[in-house]
Amino acid sequence: MSILTKMLKKKQVQRKNDNYRQKLDPSKPEELVIQKDYSANVSRIEEELGHSADLVIRQINIGIVNGALLFIDGIVDGKGISEFVVETLMDKQISSREVDVFQYVMDQTVALGSIKTITNWNDLYNALLSGCTIILLNGYNKAISGETRGGELRSIAEPTQQLAIRGPKDAFTETLRTNTALIRRRIKSPNLWVESMKIGKVSQTDIALLYIKGIAEEEIIQEVKERLQRIDIDAIMDSGYIEQLIEEQTFTSFPTTYHTERPDVVSSQLLEGRVAIIADGSPFVLTVPALFVQFFQAPDDYYSRFDLSTSVRLLRIISFLIALIGPSLYIAATTFHQEMIPTTLAIAIAAQRENVPFPAFVEALIMEVTFEILREAGLRLPRAVGQAVSIVGALVIGQAAVQASIVSPVMVIVVSITAIANFSTPVFAMAIAARLLRFALMVMAALIGFYGIMVGLMIMAIHLCSLRSFGVPYMAPLAPFSGPNQQDVFIRYPFWAFKDRPKFIVKGNVVRTGENQKPKPPKQSSHKSDKLEENES
Amino acid sequence: MKKLVLVFILIIFSIPILGGCWNQRELTDLALVLAVGIDKGEGDKKYDVTFQVVVPGNVASGQNGGGGQGPPVVVYESSGDSITEASRKATKKIPRRLYYAHTSIVVIGEELAREGIYNILDPMDRDPEFRTTTVVIIAKDKRAEDIISILTNLDKLPMNRFIKTLESAEAMLGENIKLNIDDLIGAITSPGKEPVISGFVLEGSPEKGTSPQNISTTRPPAMVSVDGLGVIRGGKLVGWLNNFHVRGAVWLLNKMKGTEIKFDFEGKKDAVTTTPYLSDTDVSVTFKNGKPFANVDIDTAFKLSEMDTDFDIEDPHKIEELEKKTSDVIKKEVEAAIKEAQKYKADIFGFGERIHKSNPKRWKELKDDWDNQFAKMDYKIQVHSYYRESGVRGKPFWSDMNK
CATH class of the missing domain: 3.30.300.210 (Nutrient germinant receptor protein C, domain 3)
Structure with a gap:
């Protein structure tokens, strides 16, 4: 223990400040302010950016005043700059000294939608590096910043991870603004609030916090904000960074935040009182608080009728269990509880295992590890050689392995059904949890049979019940059990009965469906039937 | 800490429910006994016990498809003054551990049945491995070992043949009753009720019935069939009910x-x-x-x-x-x-x-x-x-x- 603490203590070295903001000395306020001499300003920027190749500086002359136009190539809309900034600036020639050139340029020349005046270096760098165009004019200790973000970006495409048979086909992209727009298009309410902040000392990544005012609980919003503000890290490369820094319990294989690439899912979760976190550069949006049952809800569940979606959801839960305990059941049944297997099957398995040199556990472990290697290889392999994996994979897990007397045919089936079952979990993060715990349960089964599996599952259940996601019990509404909140757990209630938002997340504004929403056949009016009879006669 | 204690209490409480089967053994280390035959000892011992053990490789279509070459079952004989003695002595000949959880039929020789069946039922009732749903039949006029050693067609496993014959005859003809150990003991212990046990007869020659020849012809030289109900009184076979009786x-x-x-x-x-x-x-x-x-x-x-x-x-x-x-x-x-x-x-x-x-x-x-x-x-x-x-x-x- 003491050695561990010593090691940890030794490593604590002063964190270096890589951020420009902290480099400035607040005691010298003149350093923070832009100077009047524009060429001095330009050379200072050049110097501080290390004469970076992508910094474009264009000298301009508007009659009597000299100036410069600065932007970072690649992250700006080049066409827009030349058309609406450069062209219009060059058209104007001011000869009179009485005109306030700065104001004139701002008001009458730069034809951009969003334009700002900047007076200090901090804002200047933030604007410049996030794709704005900066105009510096000689004799003014301020700069104009025009919104010209653009450049090459991935367009909105179909989701690649969370597919649905029915429902919208758009997915988030790497651009924060596109992502917020996708949600805004779905919820046209002034109550959809978007807050923004920057996280990452070096990367200065834009983060947006979305929630619906009046539905989401203030406490949860505050908690999310606090946790986000606490983050002190170099960079945010993906929302996965944020997930790992704000979750409540690190030592768990179960995800306590939900991530999705589908704007429809995020929108519906916002309407259930959750808070969404979007990180610039990541097509995966986080929503919190996340519940265990949520990971078995697929978008299709709500787009198709309730009977169908309920049965499919139950199927998903069963396949999660198969993925979790499939191989361990096989191990336990063949090495401890042979009486549980029907006689004919027992004889068949015994016959197959006659030539297998390994005990059932080792056999299962070989096959499971092989499959995991295959899966990982399939993920990493370059597309061009991707086919090789499926060819070789069919050999390793299949007839060839059986003929080589390394495994029995039953084991191949067990591994295959486990693998397929694992893929039916809608959210990959939950599938990984089952994949990981499967091995632990296999060890337990090999040690003490069904008893071991039960002990393993019990420990798992206790662990799950101890988890919380932003103050909400992870297993709600199962533990603590809440009857009225079972509307979206095992059975997805039909929409007319799907009345309440989850009450453990939303406390005040809970009703989502009005009264008398159950569809009914139209009432046969007596007047109408009389008319019919008349016509007939 | 409290949580940990709770976990352990839960684990300990589940021991009695799930206990009873703790030792690990691979399926290939077990000799699945499908049928047990018990006869009156011919030598100096009290009982002659025969064990019908399955040869998995010859039954199930293995790696190469189709069954193996030899017969689907092998019969081991052993004798002892108690059933347990005979069972343990049998391990001298059997390379694997005898496993009774899949035993579905117990055949009692008529000679022994007439002397009493109480003694032989106890070990089966006592052993947790032995199922109480195991069916009991009596080998009419013959020794149990003759019935047990017969190879049968249609159902590769002789014990399946016995059970299915009992079931189909019970459903179609109504001249026999499928009785398991549990029912048998229930009837014996119930005051004012005596059990009846279905009898099986062997038609043809017992010697030819044990050879593969028996299943390679369309008219097997040896056949087993359901015949009559043995009337038990005081744990002893006292007579047979036949046909319309x-x-x-x-x-x-x-x-x-x-x-x-x-x-x-x-x-x-x-x-x-x-x-x-x-x-x-x-x-x-x-x-x-x-x-x-x-x-x-x-x-x-x-x-x-x-x-x-x-x-x-x-x-x-x-x-x-x-x-x-x-x-x-x-x-x-x-x-x-x-x-x-x-x-x-x-x-x-x-x-x-x-x-x-x-x-x-x-x-x-x-x-x-x-x-x-x-x-x-x-x-x-x-x-x-x-x-x-x-x-x-x-x-x-x-x-x-x-x-």
Whole structure:
């Protein structure tokens, strides 16, 4: 223990400040302010950016005043700059000294939608590096910043991870603004609030916090904000960074935040009182608080009728269990509880295992590890050689392995059904949890049979019940059990009965469906039937 | 800390539920015993026990498809003064651990059955591995080892053959009863009831039946078949019920699932055959003049399955006659069965058990001399049969040709 603490203590070295903001000395306020001499300003920027190749500086002359136009190539809309900034600036020639050139340029020349005046270096760098165009004019200790973000970006495409048979086909992209727009298009309410902040000392990544005012609980919003503000890290490369820094319990294989690439899912979760976190550069949006049952809800569940979606959801839960305990059941049944297997099957398995040199556990472990290697290889392999994996994979897990007397045919089936079952979990993060715990349960089964599996599952259940996601019990509404909140757990209630938002997340504004929403056949009016009879006669 | 303690308490509490099977053993280290045969010892030991062990590779289609070359089962013999001794001694010959959880049949030799079966039932009742759903049969006139060693066709595993034969004959003919260890012990221990055990006979030569030749021809030289019910009294086989006696007993025990009944009609011998397919038997025992008296009430529904005479099937009078004749045959069979059982002084129908339940006071007086009381007992049998259908035809196809 003491050695561990010593090691940890030794490593604590002063964190270096890589951020420009902290480099400035607040005691010298003149350093923070832009100077009047524009060429001095330009050379200072050049110097501080290390004469970076992508910094474009264009000298301009508007009659009597000299100036410069600065932007970072690649992250700006080049066409827009030349058309609406450069062209219009060059058209104007001011000869009179009485005109306030700065104001004139701002008001009458730069034809951009969003334009700002900047007076200090901090804002200047933030604007410049996030794709704005900066105009510096000689004799003014301020700069104009025009919104010209653009450049090459991935367009909105179909989701690649969370597919649905029915429902919208758009997915988030790497651009924060596109992502917020996708949600805004779905919820046209002034109550959809978007807050923004920057996280990452070096990367200065834009983060947006979305929630619906009046539905989401203030406490949860505050908690999310606090946790986000606490983050002190170099960079945010993906929302996965944020997930790992704000979750409540690190030592768990179960995800306590939900991530999705589908704007429809995020929108519906916002309407259930959750808070969404979007990180610039990541097509995966986080929503919190996340519940265990949520990971078995697929978008299709709500787009198709309730009977169908309920049965499919139950199927998903069963396949999660198969993925979790499939191989361990096989191990336990063949090495401890042979009486549980029907006689004919027992004889068949015994016959197959006659030539297998390994005990059932080792056999299962070989096959499971092989499959995991295959899966990982399939993920990493370059597309061009991707086919090789499926060819070789069919050999390793299949007839060839059986003929080589390394495994029995039953084991191949067990591994295959486990693998397929694992893929039916809608959210990959939950599938990984089952994949990981499967091995632990296999060890337990090999040690003490069904008893071991039960002990393993019990420990798992206790662990799950101890988890919380932003103050909400992870297993709600199962533990603590809440009857009225079972509307979206095992059975997805039909929409007319799907009345309440989850009450453990939303406390005040809970009703989502009005009264008398159950569809009914139209009432046969007596007047109408009389008319019919008349016509007939 | 509290949580940890709670976890351990939960684990400890689940031990009694899930315990009992702790030692690990691979399927390939086990010899799955499918059938056990118990005979009276021929040598100096009390019992000769035979174990029918499956050879998995020869049964299931293995890696190369199709069964193996040898026979699907192998039979090991062993003897001992107790069943356990014989079982443990058998391991001298068997390379694997004998595993009884898949044993589905126990065959008792007739000679041993006549001497008593209490002793041999105890180890099977006691062993947690042994299933109480294991079926018990008696090898009629033969030793159990002969029955156990026969190779059978249609069902590769001889024990499947036994069980399925019992089941199909029970459903179609109603001349036997599938009885497992649990039922057997239940009937033995229940006051005022004696068990009956189905018998199996071996037709043909026992020597030829053990060779693969038996399953490679269309007419096997040795065959096993269901035959008769062994009547047990005081744990000993006292005699056999055969043919229609068995059927009468099955009616009385309310185990009838289906059978055939033929009778003379309009003067022609064996002209009509009917097949009862639904039946309910209600037995109550009352006292008449201070003596026990059994009321047997049988309701059954039947189909007409064969007719060798031409009559109008839609005539209500004929139907009434059909119903009456069917009832008469059943009544006769049941009477005969009761008489036969009374001859053996074995209350296999559980009349005494009914008194014990309905009138425990009288039962106390009767129970010591029940066997004799039963033998003298009077009874009344009422049978109601109901005609339901005549198949897909009314009159026989030849009825118009003759005209």
